[in-house]
Amino acid sequence: MRALILLGLVGFVAQLVDGSLGMAYGVTSSTLLLAVGTNAAAASATVHLAEIGTTLASGISHWRFGNVDWKVVAKIGIPGAVGAFAGATFLSSLSTEVAAPIMSLILLALGAYILVRFTAFGLPRGNLGKPLRKRFLAPLGVVAGFVDATGGGGWGPVGTPAILASGRLAPRKVIGSIDASEFLIAIAASIGFFVGIGSENIDFAWVAVLLVGGVIAAPIAAWLVRHIPPRILGSAVGGLIILTNVRTLLRSDWIDASSGVQAAAYLVIAVLWVAAVVYSVREYRRDKERESVEAVESELRTRAGEEEQASA
Template sequence: PAGMIGGAAGAFLLANVDGKVIEPFVSAYLIAIGLVILWKAFHPTPKRNVRDWMVPPVGLCGGVLDAIGGGGWGPIVTSSLVGRGHDPKRVIGSTNFTEFAVTLIISITFVLTLGWSELGSAVGLIIGGVIAAPFGAILVKRLPVKPLMIAVSIIIIATSAIRFF
């Protein structure tokens, strides 16, 4: 629910503010989180229960930044929770599961604020995400944790660093 509320707020904000202003801050945060995950891949912390006090605020911020940054839910929420020491497979599974609800709320908010004609190009991304999600779940289930964390951190760092160039 916090992610859905954040997503609606972020979509409403983005419909009324230029997202390019916020993009460097989101990218810097993601690079920092990617480095934390990479460090934790080589220095594991004890696993924690995913239901701690940080989950709602991380979900709220992840929803806002997903709407504003165009796809920040997974990198922000997943990397923040994995960076705190949660079980990576459980975090990835639960964030992927909830991403549909967050994306649905963001899409509805955009349609209500901007109209459908402004969002027609997003249909391909939505269809691709629906098709790719089950394959991601299968890979996460089968891959060992350390290589998974290393791969995730490298992808997050690389895709965020590109935005600075």
């Protein structure tokens, strides 16, 4: 019972992060399932089954708040579903001993990407309003869908930063569109896992509690996306994902590190993680101060122009 309550809380927190940041539900949930000993294919299948419900709820919530661009959803979601099905069948064909470290490596890379991306660069806002081409979104969808299924998460970490980096879509619409299109990826990946491993290795009670936690969090996250600082949240989540998956890898048969090496690695990661969060908080405050100054200067220039017109 305690494990189910914990999973429900994980589902809630993971969806709260995902709906606010456009990523990390699958990565966070899969990381926990791997940490408690679930095999890689079953962990990813469990998460994707839960995501059918959470992504539907999240997509509807984002749509109601005006955060979804349906053209982007169509252009990236359908190719993403193809990539997700392929990734699910590929992961299902690997042995548990091989799949678990591979999945942890993918999750570790995604966590590092999230941490560096949001800590160092924040959110680009350059080319707002310019159209996003299908020749960009379709290959991105295939790659992101494949990574998502094989890594137990990755649709957001691959798709969201790539679209944000283009600067052509408002951040809240990037997040809403990625969350809405993930519904297609969750369905395709789930079908792929049923084909690959069947249903006997999937604990549907775990699916249910992850789903309930995520559905409760979805409307809250859709509202928070307008208010929460993504830079700080990205740094915090990225560090957590890195720490957990390094732990899995150090304890795997691939490395089998001693307790002393493990402790040293955790200490280094924790120091870097705290430093990243502190830096993000500082840069966020600087950005807000800069925006305030620019707003005041713009208002003063406008008033000066109006006074000149009146005197003329």
